[in-house]
Amino acid sequence: MKKKHPFILFFLFTLIISLSLITCTSKSPSEKYDVIIKNTKIVDGTDSAPYKGGIAIRGERIAAVGKVRGEAPTVIDGSGLITCPGFIDPHTHADNRIIRNPSAENFIMQGITTVVAGNCGNSWPQDENLSFDEWLSKLEETEKSINIAMLVGHGTVRGFVMGDDFKRHATQDEIEEMKKLIDSAMKNGAFGMSSGLDYYPGEYADTGEIIELAKVAAKYGGRYVTHLRHCNSHWPAIDQEEWGYGVYHGPVEDVWVGKYRGLMEAIEVSRKAKVQLHISHLNPVYRIPQPHPGFLDEAAAKATLWIIDRAREEGLDITFDLICATSGLTRMNELINEFIRSRTPSLSWLREIEKEEFINKLKTGEYKKKIKGLYLENRLKLGKIHTKADPYWIDRFKILECNNKDYEGKTIGELSIEKNTEPLDLIFEVLIEDPDTKWVQFLDERHFERADETLIQHPNASPCTDLSVFPPITEASGSMPAFAYGMFADFIGNFVRDKAIFSLEQAVRKASYLPARMLNLDDRGSLSSGYYADIVIFDLERIRNTGTFINPAQPPEGVEYVLVNGKIVYKDKAHTGEMPGKLLRHEN
Numbered sequence: 001m002k003k004k005h006p007f008i009l010f011f012l013f014t015l016i017i018s019l020s021l022i023t024c025t026s027k028s029p030s031e032k033y034d035v036i037i038k039n040t041k042i043v044d045g046t047d048s049a050p051y052k053g054g055i056a057i058r059g060e061r062i063a064a065v066g067k068v069r070g071e072a073p074t075v076i077d078g079s080g081l082i083t084c085p086g087f088i089d090p091h092t093h094a095d096n097r098i099i100r101n102p103s104a105e106n107f108i109m110q111g112i113t114t115v116v117a118g119n120c121g122n123s124w125p126q127d128e129n130l131s132f133d134e135w136l137s138k139l140e141e142t143e144k145s146i147n148i149a150m151l152v153g154h155g156t157v158r159g160f161v162m163g164d165d166f167k168r169h170a171t172q173d174e175i176e177e178m179k180k181l182i183d184s185a186m187k188n189g190a191f192g193m194s195s196g197l198d199y200y201p202g203e204y205a206d207t208g209e210i211i212e213l214a215k216v217a218a219k220y221g222g223r224y225v226t227h228l229r230h231c232n233s234h235w236p237a238i239d240q241e242e243w244g245y246g247v248y249h250g251p252v253e254d255v256w257v258g259k260y261r262g263l264m265e266a267i268e269v270s271r272k273a274k275v276q277l278h279i280s281h282l283n284p285v286y287r288i289p290q291p292h293p294g295f296l297d298e299a300a301a302k303a304t305l306w307i308i309d310r311a312r313e314e315g316l317d318i319t320f321d322l323i324c325a326t327s328g329l330t331r332m333n334e335l336i337n338e339f340i341r342s343r344t345p346s347l348s349w350l351r352e353i354e355k356e357e358f359i360n361k362l363k364t365g366e367y368k369k370k371i372k373g374l375y376l377e378n379r380l381k382l383g384k385i386h387t388k389a390d391p392y393w394i395d396r397f398k399i400l401e402c403n404n405k406d407y408e409g410k411t412i413g414e415l416s417i418e419k420n421t422e423p424l425d426l427i428f429e430v431l432i433e434d435p436d437t438k439w440v441q442f443l444d445e446r447h448f449e450r451a452d453e454t455l456i457q458h459p460n461a462s463p464c465t466d467l468s469v470f471p472p473i474t475e476a477s478g479s480m481p482a483f484a485y486g487m488f489a490d491f492i493g494n495f496v497r498d499k500a501i502f503s504l505e506q507a508v509r510k511a512s513y514l515p516a517r518m519l520n521l522d523d524r525g526s527l528s529s530g531y532y533a534d535i536v537i538f539d540l541e542r543i544r545n546t547g548t549f550i551n552p553a554q555p556p557e558g559v560e561y562v563l564v565n566g567k568i569v570y571k572d573k574a575h576t577g578e579m580p581g582k583l584l585r586h587e588n
């Protein structure tokens, strides 16, 4: 008997070890999770080939990926669907609107689970007079559906330090003051500093100021995120007080190269401040006179990437995003507002006039003559287009709603040929016929299809929306961009399925893993065990934006489920009411 004793002990010991190994290594049927996504095609964000499998979620995080066995109160059947990391939008203006619209439906519905805000130099709301850390706390306390990462805005900081006296270079003392504010923002979790060098008050900063301030962001491993100088300005100002979208304040002789210099300036900042650079809403920096063939847009895009790649070969870390919609941020507008509500300085004499009075004056011919005069003097801007800088402006505007149904869906150019009328006279005729006529600039002159397709293929390019937070679709009213609720749906649908410009895994990487690395988020942007469960489940065959300029607030087709931090925020084309979003803070 005594001899058997060690054998039994050994047997029991082996049994216990084997049992514990079985429960540790394989997910036995008794494994408990909160959510299981089964039978799905996994695209994990890292550019690896898609594979069949499941995902298990416990609490806020992914607990298992691949072969998943276990039980969960919520099981999602992912058959026929793609499951990938939630999209990260690197360029938004979600800032304060997220407080008013915390369900962030327009982002959630297109699969965006994290947004970066504080872009183009503009961060916390200045009218509330909060410090950056107070603003972050306010965002943190706000219950919201999406995760939000903040940049500290150079323009905001500059405005804080210089007040109304900003139309000059900053003094060294002022720069020191700004550095302190940026330092404190970075300590509190800003992901970098943004600049908007086309806007007040940022445009008055010289490169030296930007370099000094970017060094502070670099110290904390943050990025310099920039809306390039002259990115969208090419309409020389008559005097320095003239301000408006597209107005160029640089030297007039440089108007054609301003944008190019803007890119070179950003690279210089990256080099001298030793800061990682992220370029916002990139488009080609070479301006090409109209008319020109599409292959020149492609060439201009390639040449722009050539500059960026030379700088990367030098060792600089450069990423960028672009708005993947040829209409940019344009939206339906009342045609008459182009005149009587115009912010264009040359039309300020019209601003106080009411609709009826304007139409009456148009009928007498007095205003017609005056406005035509502006056009001839190169002073007329419509939408975002300077009518002289772009002789093809008539092809970029379309009538959407008018009493005269014959006009609807036609461009100004088409109508003007059809009616054998000069474009401006035609606009006046349309307005007299129906003062409530609505039109849209359906092409943003900075977005050309072939340029966008070239830029987005770059390995360091991510899609972005450049959008603010809009109300839930049930409450949405007024005009919005046509892709306000579905640009990322189109990004996948257009570039992967319809045009096959890149693979599904490349597209997913651009929209998740890449921006997560850009932000140094090491537990988001991929479907990996231990990562936060920010997930989108969609049908590649059906995914597409369904919004139009007339009805922009539509849920996109094909987006089936969106999860944020493990909670289902969107399913059956409706928001679930869950608010699991977090304020993200940069880990220094």
Ligand SMILES: [Zn+2]
Residues within 6 Å of the ligand: 119, 120, 196, 227, 280, 281
């Ligand atoms: Zn911008």
